[in-house]
Amino acid sequence: MKKNVFIIFFTCILLLTIIPVDFNLALKTRNKLIGDLYIDSVEPIQVIKDADTLVKDKLTVIRVIIQSTFSEEIQLKVNLTYDFGTKTYLENGYGSFGFPIRSGTNILYAPGGPCLPGWTYSWGPDDFFKWTHIGNDALIKVELDPNNEIEETNEGNNIKFADSITVADAPQFRVLFLPVAFPDEDDWTLSASKVVPQKDFLLATYPLAEIDLYCFTGSLWRISSDPGSTITDKDWLYEVVAYPIACTARIMGFNRVVIALKKYFGGTGVAIGINKRPPILEPVVISSTFPDNDNVAHEIGHTFYLWHPQDIGPPIFETERYDVKEKDFGDTVDTFMSYRDDPTWIDKERYDGIPYTLNPAGPWHYPGDPECGIPPQDKNLIEFPSWSLVDQLTIEPPTYTCIMVHGTLHNDGSIKVNNNWYRIQATPDFPQQHIMNSENNDNYQISLLNNYHQTIAIYPFFASLEYISHIDEIGVPEVVKADYMPLILNVPELVGTRYIQIQDINGQVLAEKEITINKPLVTVTYPNGGEQFKIGDTIALEWEGIDQDQDTLGYTIGYSNDNGFTWIPLAFDIKETTFEWNTKGLSIGDYLIKVIASDGVNTGEDISDGTFTLPKNKHIDRNYPYSNLLNLLENNKDIIRLFFLNLIKLKIL
Secondary structure (H helix, E strand, O other), X not given: OHXXXXXXXXXXXXXXXXXXXXXXXXXXXHOOOOOOEEEEEEEEEOOOOOOOEEEOOOOEEEEEEEEEOOOOOEEEOEEEEEOOOOEEEEEOOHHHOOEEEOOEEEEEEEOOOOEEOOXXXXXXXXXXXXXXXXXXXXXXXXXXXXXXXXXXXXXXXXEEEOOOEEEEOOOOEEEEEEEEEOOOOOOOOOOHHHHHHHHHHHHHHOOOOOOOEEEEEOOOEEXXXXXXXXXXXXHHHHHHHHHHHHHHHHHOOXXXXXXXXXXXXXXXXXXXXXXXXXXXXXXXXXXXXXXXXXXXXXXXXXXXXXXXOOOOOOOOOEEEEEEOOOOEEEEEEEEOOOOOOOOEEOOHHHHHHOOOEEEOOEXXXXXXXXXXXXXXXXXXXXXXXXXXXXXXXXXXXXXXXXXXXXXXXXXXXXEEOOOOEXXXXXXXXXXXXXXXOOOOOOOEEEEXXXXXXXXXXXXXXXXXOEEEXXXXXXXXXXXXXXXXXXXXXXXXXXXXXXXXXXXXXXXXXXXXXXXXXXXXXXXXXXXXXXXXXOOOOEEEEEEEEEOOOOOOOEEXXXXXXXOOOOOEEEEEEEOOOEEEEEOOOOOOEEEEEEEEEEOEOOEEEEEOOOOEEEOOOOOOOOOOOOHHHHHHHHHOHHHHHHHHHHHHHOOOO
């Protein structure tokens, strides 16, 4: 056995010694050919070609279109300068001998290839560029044959700069995947095999860097009401399921929450709050099967005012895919905002081509999509916005101390407030021009008043029970009218505010809350640090709350397994001081509990004094790809360890 290993090793060394010599001889011979190289274009690519903006810290390649007048294939090296001239990279192909350039047009994707048509796959699959500065970069440069290894008829055309391009910083974007069950359903969890592909596709197609996108999977959220046949009623689903979850997600700082249902009303998903007036952007509802990798990207796309090509969106069905991480470039696929099957991608219009547009109410022609069996139609619609992703995701809006005002609008024009409001740090839902004595045509307003009931500020808004209704893959967008409509609005809190009122536009008070003198006090009592539990245990969380003003308190609960960086919601505005937490499906680690108490507006919170632990035993997601291999390795770890020890003894390793 030792002899065979030695022969194989000696043969490999001999081949590695011989091949470069022969290759260099061939290279020298070809360099005597007569011809010229020059660059047609230089372009950095992250998601689409011809992009207007790059995102800081997002994986990037530079596409270089190279023309060759040599009659035969040559091996070329290029030098690339990027990130505002602060970084350079020598692209020298596989084995550092250059990459193949054929006569005519060649398309190089650097770093790591491919170079088409001569080399159709990547020689550096894990090589990428990143921009680490923001601004306007006019210093992206490519130089062919930087070491003058190739004789050309014109040595003066080997350098080209890319067009100047804006580099912007995307804000942190936090997405919560939340499994939801009704009383008649068993416990269930979302596996990584469902969530990870959705996250990867979202990251690949949105203007977000990996350090900007945070995806979390929460514990099972149980709904106390049995939907029965009303699960087909989107208004019921919006009020009973999406509304409290959206409130809690907003309190905990999530941008979007993916509500996964097993008992679903059909279709693949719905951005359930986007076309409401006012909209609630956080929740999207999706079937727990996640049939396609682009389901979440599609539904979250609606919350950024991206629409289907077959109805109210731009009628662009096809696009070119530039998947930088997978080094897969230029294939024609369908836009993920269509109903067409995988593979899909995002088109330029929806990515960065549509400025904010408020489409007017009136007749609208749907072009349909014969490929999906959707005929053209004509509908009358209310106004709705359209907007591309880049404009929305490369601007970080300011945050202020706000009061999360929420309630339910009813068909008699009244607004009912059934739960406590919460003080949060958030982006206001009102532009600055609406603060203080603004003129408007809206039909409701939120007024801030001082101790003497004098108005400090007025925040007008428009609310209506009419909205554009649609469930993906079922029907088409059309205007319907609900009997009731939840609303959530972040209202900036101003110094001196004592009363917050929701009024109609004539000043009639529909709801009021008083900001009392004292904020509530809450104390987490169990678990409070040092406890150990097993994954799957049901833990009885306990806390105490008091309020010196004798206000009735509501409690919103969350947990963290990253030392308080992220809080995953468990319950919204419950009145009890205990909560049964099912830990099935959680990962190993150290955990904290946070309880937020509200007396109506004032809030207080407490976090467990120390972490408690779920065990550090091996846990494998049995539904994840390659789980059979992981099981095999786990079950035979002693045999595998012995095998490698024997290899070491034989001096093979």
